[in-house]
Amino acid sequence: MTRKWQSRAQNHLDRLTKPPGSLGRLEEIARWFIQVKGKFPPALPQKMLFTFAADHGVTDEGVSAFPKSVTAQMVHNFLKGGAAVNVLARHTGAEVRVVDIGVDADFKSLPNLIHRKIACGTKNMAQGPAMSRHAAETSLKTGIVLAEKATQEGATLLGAGEMGIGNTTAASAITAVLCKAPVNKVTGRGTGVDDAALAHKQKIIDQAIRVNEPDSKDPLDILVKVGGFEIGGMAGLILGAAANRIPVVIDGFISTSAALIAVALKPAVSSYLLVAHQSVEPGHQIALKHLGLSPLLDLDMRLGEGGKARVRS
Amino acid sequence: MTRKWQSRAQNHLDRLTKPPGSLGRLEEIARWFIQVKGKFPPALPQKMLFTFAADHGVTDEGVSAFPKSVTAQMVHNFLKGGAAVNVLARHTGAEVRVVDIGVDADFKSLPNLIHRKIACGTKNMAQGPAMSRHAAETSLKTGIVLAEKATQEGATLLGAGEMGIGNTTAASAITAVLCKAPVNKVTGRGTGVDDAALAHKQKIIDQAIRVNEPDSKDPLDILVKVGGFEIGGMAGLILGAAANRIPVVIDGFISTSAALIAVALKPAVSSYLLVAHQSVEPGHQIALKHLGLSPLLDLDMRLGEGGKARVRS
Numbered sequence: 001m002t003r004k005w006q007s008r009a010q011n012h013l014d015r016l017t018k019p020p021g022s023l024g025r026l027e028e029i030a031r032w033f034i035q036v037k038g039k040f041p042p043a044l045p046q047k048m049l050f051t052f053a054a055d056h057g058v059t060d061e062g063v064s065a066f067p068k069s070v071t072a073q074m075v076h077n078f079l080k081g082g083a084a085v086n087v088l089a090r091h092t093g094a095e096v097r098v099v100d101i102g103v104d105a106d107f108k109s110l111p112n113l114i115h116r117k118i119a120c121g122t123k124n125m126a127q128g129p130a131m132s133r134h135a136a137e138t139s140l141k142t143g144i145v146l147a148e149k150a151t152q153e154g155a156t157l158l159g160a161g162e163m164g165i166g167n168t169t170a171a172s173a174i175t176a177v178l179c180k181a182p183v184n185k186v187t188g189r190g191t192g193v194d195d196a197a198l199a200h201k202q203k204i205i206d207q208a209i210r211v212n213e214p215d216s217k218d219p220l221d222i223l224v225k226v227g228g229f230e231i232g233g234m235a236g237l238i239l240g241a242a243a244n245r246i247p248v249v250i251d252g253f254i255s256t257s258a259a260l261i262a263v264a265l266k267p268a269v270s271s272y273l274l275v276a277h278q279s280v281e282p283g284h285q286i287a288l289k290h291l292g293l294s295p296l297l298d299l300d301m302r303l304g305e306g307g308k309a310r311v312r313s
Numbered sequence: 314m315t316r317k318w319q320s321r322a323q324n325h326l327d328r329l330t331k332p333p334g335s336l337g338r339l340e341e342i343a344r345w346f347i348q349v350k351g352k353f354p355p356a357l358p359q360k361m362l363f364t365f366a367a368d369h370g371v372t373d374e375g376v377s378a379f380p381k382s383v384t385a386q387m388v389h390n391f392l393k394g395g396a397a398v399n400v401l402a403r404h405t406g407a408e409v410r411v412v413d414i415g416v417d418a419d420f421k422s423l424p425n426l427i428h429r430k431i432a433c434g435t436k437n438m439a440q441g442p443a444m445s446r447h448a449a450e451t452s453l454k455t456g457i458v459l460a461e462k463a464t465q466e467g468a469t470l471l472g473a474g475e476m477g478i479g480n481t482t483a484a485s486a487i488t489a490v491l492c493k494a495p496v497n498k499v500t501g502r503g504t505g506v507d508d509a510a511l512a513h514k515q516k517i518i519d520q521a522i523r524v525n526e527p528d529s530k531d532p533l534d535i536l537v538k539v540g541g542f543e544i545g546g547m548a549g550l551i552l553g554a555a556a557n558r559i560p561v562v563i564d565g566f567i568s569t570s571a572a573l574i575a576v577a578l579k580p581a582v583s584s585y586l587l588v589a590h591q592s593v594e595p596g597h598q599i600a601l602k603h604l605g606l607s608p609l610l611d612l613d614m615r616l617g618e619g620g621k622a623r624v625r626s
Contacts, residue, residue, distance in 0.1 A: 016397070017386070017387065017390050017395065017396055017397075018396070018397050018616055019378070019379070019504035019505050019615070019616070020505065021505075021615075022397075022504065022505075022614060022615045022616040023397060023612075023614055023616060024593070024612045024613030024614040024615070025612040025613050025614075026612060026614070065332070066332070073330070074330065077330050082330065083330055083331070084329070084330075084331050084335075084336060191332035191335065192332050192333065192334075192335075280337070296612070297610065298611070299336075299337045299338040299339060299609070300337030300338050301335065301336055301337040301338075301339070302332070302334075302335045302337070303331055303332070303335040303336060
């Protein structure tokens, strides 16, 4: 991209009644938004937030503080509007859409859910690939198509959030492979495991990488071997959004692991990303450094649903 | 205060559908708000933001990058709704009230302005006291009465903002005296002076402290010697709000210098304060450390009007 729109935005900012640059990163965001859109003045963003939910076979190894069934419970909660992401999204007028891309539950009777179930959870990555190559491609396509549809419906700013018990394990594995970082540097406590469980989680991730030998040069292979359906869905959303000049707010460690996959597939999409928040998960910082992105907020949060997207409106 | 309401709030937070503590500082703010209010569940905050404007005689010494007349221009801009604070306050539904507590301009014809002019700016602190003891008391009372009135009108969360060309000079002097910090450690570029002007600004602050010998044990004396009317107004607003169990969001270096005065007068008010933002002014960090407060955001901003109050809603 040329910097033409950035300069145009800065010229406007410098004509406003404030000392030049005094709004700091808010000016950076304004420049970025206008550069991405390629339009001045930009319309106010129509915000749409996709929360992708899926289960993870690796929970069989006891890597999470919560049972797998919590994923399905939270999907019900998102649809009722009772989760943190709903509350925070209401504050900023963002629409929340919930996508079942692989939850281990029967949701047929839920009309407000976007039904894109690929399977009832991934397979246990500690024993073999999490999914087939076809399933990985389907997860990416699902996100791409949702981004296309959102654009047609008028959305001009997307958010990528997720829910999936066990998915910090997948995100840590992806980050370790793609950023070539040691597993113990990118693995944290997720929703809150203790010291012994953390050591066990690291051991399981090491094992998953050893067993599957994901090819660090092949992002699709990484998604197949140690990924998750929701991670593929978010990676696709980013790819589909960028193709339509729609910026995407990513929110936390899991959506950042999806960004790692998307950027590895198509480096140019990184300029469409805004990182809402620094997660307390140690792998997040390593993944962001790899992407060259700097988060806007640091509020000691560790929840991915998509809630932190609000601050960027 | 007892911690009763904090525990009550935490019990509620821990029953919500999210991992305990996963909303990080948002949970801290919720606990704090409920503790301050002494009520559960709390009503959603009715937000009122006071932007106090005043001029500073020390601008005669060339301490600012902008001429004094900009203070009056910005008052017009605030009233028209065209300044950064207006835009940011609209996002969060906060009402902005603009108080002339000492601008060097004739505003008689402005109906939407709150007229509390004490004088047309302070005197030049480099030559003698910025104001009389009576004027300092009046500035405090002005803020106290405005907080009382706001409470009666139903406000449940106040914000303290300001406008005053030259007021980083006053804030730096207050911080140096109250926090017993070297002038060069608490003095920054304000709205953007260059190296030579920064050295000159530090020299002027040193001179003001030497000439006036403010008593570091007497906060009113500090306000008299090196303060500003808007700083006294914000200190009064904090005192009046705390007396009514109304929390106050402070925003930037100047309002934090007002908090230094208020807390020195009445230490208990510090538990009513929430700091929106880390300013790039070096004195801000020193003042916040003195107050034991930690800012919520760090977005490289350097504008005080009150705009950063929005994120705390």
